[in-house]
Amino acid sequence: MIDLSLNCALVEQILTGFIANEVRKTGFGRVVLGLSGGVDSALSAYLGAKALGAENVLALLMPYRTSSPESREHAELVVKQLGIQSDLIEITPMVDAYFERFPEADQVRRGNKMARERMTILFDHSAKLQALVLGTSNKTELLLGYGTLYGDMASAINPLGDLYKTQARQLARHMGIPEVIVSKAPSGDLWVGQTDEAELGFTYEEVDRVLYLMVDRRCEIPELIAAGFDERFVRAVLAKVRSSQYKRRLPLIAKISARTIDRDFRYPRDWGK
Amino acid sequence: MSRSTIALAQMNPALGDLERNLALHEKTAEEAIGRGAGLLVFPELSLTGYFLKDIVSSVALPLTSPILGRLRDLSRRIDLIIGLVEESPEHLFYNAALYLSMGEIRHVHRKVYLPTYGIFDEQRYLTEGSRIRTFQADIGRSAILICEDMWHPSAAGVASLDGMEILISPSASPGRGGLEEGRFFANARAWETINRAYAQLFTCYVLYINRVGYEDGACFWGGSEVIAPSGEPVAKAEYLSEQLLVAEIDPVEIRRARTANPLLRDERPDVTLRELERIQREGVR
Numbered sequence: 001m002i003d004l005s006l007n008c009a010l011v012e013q014i015l016t017g018f019i020a021n022e023v024r025k026t027g028f029g030r031v032v033l034g035l036s037g038g039v040d041s042a043l044s045a046y047l048g049a050k051a052l053g054a055e056n057v058l059a060l061l062m063p064y065r066t067s068s069p070e071s072r073e074h075a076e077l078v079v080k081q082l083g084i085q086s087d088l089i090e091i092t093p094m095v096d097a098y099f100e101r102f103p104e105a106d107q108v109r110r111g112n113k114m115a116r117e118r119m120t121i122l123f124d125h126s127a128k129l130q131a132l133v134l135g136t137s138n139k140t141e142l143l144l145g146y147g148t149l150y151g152d153m154a155s156a157i158n159p160l161g162d163l164y165k166t167q168a169r170q171l172a173r174h175m176g177i178p179e180v181i182v183s184k185a186p187s188g189d190l191w192v193g194q195t196d197e198a199e200l201g202f203t204y205e206e207v208d209r210v211l212y213l214m215v216d217r218r219c220e221i222p223e224l225i226a227a228g229f230d231e232r233f234v235r236a237v238l239a240k241v242r243s244s245q246y247k248r249r250l251p252l253i254a255k256i257s258a259r260t261i262d263r264d265f266r267y268p269r270d271w272g273k
Numbered sequence: 274m275s276r277s278t279i280a281l282a283q284m285n286p287a288l289g290d291l292e293r294n295l296a297l298h299e300k301t302a303e304e305a306i307g308r309g310a311g312l313l314v315f316p317e318l319s320l321t322g323y324f325l326k327d328i329v330s331s332v333a334l335p336l337t338s339p340i341l342g343r344l345r346d347l348s349r350r351i352d353l354i355i356g357l358v359e360e361s362p363e364h365l366f367y368n369a370a371l372y373l374s375m376g377e378i379r380h381v382h383r384k385v386y387l388p389t390y391g392i393f394d395e396q397r398y399l400t401e402g403s404r405i406r407t408f409q410a411d412i413g414r415s416a417i418l419i420c421e422d423m424w425h426p427s428a429a430g431v432a433s434l435d436g437m438e439i440l441i442s443p444s445a446s447p448g449r450g451g452l453e454e455g456r457f458f459a460n461a462r463a464w465e466t467i468n469r470a471y472a473q474l475f476t477c478y479v480l481y482i483n484r485v486g487y488e489d490g491a492c493f494w495g496g497s498e499v500i501a502p503s504g505e506p507v508a509k510a511e512y513l514s515e516q517l518l519v520a521e522i523d524p525v526e527i528r529r530a531r532t533a534n535p536l537l538r539d540e541r542p543d544v545t546l547r548e549l550e551r552i553q554r555e556g557v558r
Contacts, residue, residue, distance in 0.1 A: 003453045004453075005453045005454035006452060006453065006454060007452045007453060007454055007455060007456055007457070008454075010452060010457065011452055013513060014448070014452075014492050014513065017487070017492065018487055018490065018492065021486060021487045022487060157490075216450070265327065266326040266327045267326055267327050267328060268288055268289075268324045268325070268326055268328070268489045269489050270288045270324075270487075270488050270489050271288060271289055272287070272288065272289050272290050273287060273288055273290075
């Protein structure tokens with residue numbers, strides 16, 4: 001019943017078609033993305049290069065002083081393998097300048113600030129180069145709310161948003177992304193030693209199976225428990241999905257007029273494209 | 274009746290841009306004429322694109338629209354089936370397909386079953402059609418069922434009893450689910466089953482025309498096809514890419530299928546009707 005395998009050749013074709021089609025509709029021909037050294041942004045870069053040509057992909061490496069040197073090596077490996085354009089923009093001066101006023105700020109605030117600093121740089125390059133910001137958030141992260149709103153969750157188009165983490169890994173292997181990147185422990189690299197799975201409290205293999213049943217197959221909680229999943233785990237996952245719903249929606253607008261954006265003013269984004 | 278060459282336009286309309294789509298229709302028609310087709314079929318909502326939402330009222334056309342005049346003129350050179358939002362004199366909006374021939378609108382089908390679930394929201398914006406009728410096309414007695422209409426076997430059953438020899442289904446089907454290792458979209462596989470089953474059960478040709486392209490991230494999968502009354506595929510377009518699929522249909526195949534499998538002869542509309550009346554009387558539906 002749970003089959004998270006992928007027809008990788010076909011998914012690659014659909015996603016590269018998506019990038020080419022949706023980018024060109026906007027009148028742009030290029031994409032820009034933040035390359036962290038992790039598998040998700042590497043996969044977006046590979047898909048972008050395949051869709052638009054390596055010359056139309058700009059990767060920005062935006063380390064903070066505590067970022068792991070390994071992350072940077074892996075990002076550089078992707079740049080080299082694909083032959084895409086890249087630039088290195090350190091975010092340490094901007095982030096540290098801000099927190100001089102708030103030295104008490106905890107890891108989460110600092111991590112969010114870093115993610116949002118990177119976002120502003122990406123969107124500045126979007127305007128500078130007429131390039132769309134290519135998203136790198138996968139379906140698992142989006143459902144769990146495991147990302148920074150208006151930070152790494154921000155993009156113009158996202159080819160990975162309907163692939164679970166374990167599916168993104170399969171596609172990454174299919175596209176020839178170096179194994180050292182695909183098989184390392186996923187990490188936001190927002191502080192030293194951070195790993196996603198330690199922070200979340202479960203592995204992507206486990207949570208992807210529950211999310212697939214809950215979301216794609218519309219299973220109710222009792223069905224999941226009957227299928228052998230631990231009740232506390234299932235309820236914890238559901239709680240994360242529910243509490244992060246706001247991150248997947250536009251801000252709420254107080255309704256005043258006869259026609260309010262996204263309530264009764266409903267247009268597709270590809271309006272007239 | 275003799276063999277006919279038909280063409281299916283597996284195309285990618287722009288969302289909410291009538292002029293651009295009209296030009297695309299005219300260009301495709303020139304190519305179909307060049308390839309010897311007598312009928313050219315476009316997908317569902319080919320003049321407007323599919324996920325229109327609030328654009329519906331801005332792209333709706335009355336049947337007297339000059340835009341349709343241009344297509345009527347074109348139909349003096351090749352028969353056309355096109356998709357549009359039709360605005361009735363009462364200002365109701367229908368998801369409709371027109372059969373145009375010799376400068377005239379010779380048949381209008383208004384989609385009866387408007388999907389409003391999952392990624393679909395048609396009943397919010399559109400009015401349900403209420404007629405299922407066959408019409409005489411140059412290629413034979415035909416019925417048009419738009420996309421979701423095909424998922425209601427009663428619709429095809431009614432058309433069959435009304436004399437349908439050719440079942441034409443313009444669609445805008447976005448691919449969903451099922452992309453496990455070695456497989457294609459789950460709903461595409463279902464469509465292909467339906468097309469083969471209907472051809473065989475109603476001993477008719479099935480002309481399935483699906484579009485391609487992306488709208489707000491949804492991917493229309495193409496795979497247009499012509500299925501013979503035997504249930505065997507005659508022609509099949511690629512998945513996911515634009516293509517003009519040209520095929521021959523032969524009325525002899527309908528005769529052959531109906532001789533071998535006289536399913537139409539053995540239909541019992543009297544039984545069906547009696548039982549439907551009973552079901553209605555008993556208030557089951």
